[in-house]
Amino acid sequence: MKTRRTQPRELRRRQLIESTIDSIARRGLAETRMADVAAGAGMSVGIVNFHFDSKQTLLAETLGYLSDEYYDAWTRARENAPADPLAQVEALIGMHFEPRICNQRRVAAWSAFFGEAGTRPTYQALCQKFDDEYLAQLVDLFGELIGPGEHARRAAMLLLALWDGLWQNLLLNPGGFSAAESEAVCLEWLHGLPLAKSGR
Amino acid sequence: MKTRRTQPRELRRRQLIESTIDSIARRGLAETRMADVAAGAGMSVGIVNFHFDSKQTLLAETLGYLSDEYYDAWTRARENAPADPLAQVEALIGMHFEPRICNQRRVAAWSAFFGEAGTRPTYQALCQKFDDEYLAQLVDLFGELIGPGEHARRAAMLLLALWDGLWQNLLLNPGGFSAAESEAVCLEWLHGLPLAKSGR
DNA sequence: TCATCCACTGAATGATCGTTCAATCAAACA
DNA sequence: TGTTTGATTGAACGATCATTCAGTGGATGA
Structure with missing residues (x-):
């Protein structure tokens, strides 16, 4: 059996990624050291290079971890809400401000990666990984709510930007x-939109 | 006379700050080196430490420079617009997306500093320097447009967050x-607001 | 023309940090 | 119990960079 090798490996990787998020939230991305990450997980300096190829890999995987977590939260929020489009959007809004996703550690890490994403193709790709899908889903929902077309597209764009801006504001x-x-x-904002006939 | 000393000094400082913005936009804040900044201004490595105490000072002054520039643009946008509150807000919106302020270099630099501001008191203070004033001005304008109170406050908050989010989106x-x-x-969004009687 | 004054240069320095690797440890199996 | 395997340690190494400073150059004023 491979339990001994593979199982602890995944556990350690997750611990180190969580410790990386901690360090970014406390010290900032620029001041995050390999030694900080290891110490934060209660281990010695060499451990990170044993489980990750390099610091860059660790940081990229940390961003991927956050991105996947956000995707899960988005998907689950929709699954647990009524099929009605207004309720769906309300659920997504609620999800963006519930403590499990919208906490200081997470938002600080997101913000730090965003700040570097403009000049790092790796980060940019990870930040954008699901962006097209989020936009498409929102355009569909707003299409049902206020009718399809440019208005729905702009409403979707506004809400996505608003989430980013409000998170940034919470942090600063x-x-x-x-x-x-x-x-x-x-x-x-949502409830002030001119709803089409079939709303709620 | 001190012309020889002080005048070139201010000129150099501005050149170095612009070169810093260039480097941040091209390489990112984390990858910006003193040597890059000097080379970008066509000078030698030692020059930055001659005109600025340290790299941290250079970066802080660069952020201050951006912050002041933005404040000027905001103030001038209002001065050049009709006194009518709707026209004032429209002017501020226009200013946020005119090329002089909303270009890749500027937005990339802003975003990079925002990403680090959460954990650097110096950056945080510079980012927030005029924030209270911007918010107060918008609350006043929206008070006139849609009536004073919580609604005006939320509209102001929404617009500020929206600008941040849309800039971030333009960059990524x-x-x-x-x-x-x-x-x-x-x-x-602005034109969809429920205006009070005295609008426009 | 000479002396003075600074902005400027860039090689040298020293500190910081990511990375490596030989040695150690502990868990699982025979 | 002994053996094997792989996770873990941490001292040492080397690369990268901010910073320093003795020296250069050129402009100004006498």
């Missing part, structure tokens, strides 16, 4: 608006 | 939505 102004207020901003 | 999806489309998204 910790004493400012709360997650609850940010969610209220999204919902107020 | 260069082949996606254009600046013109981003502006259209803002304007469409």
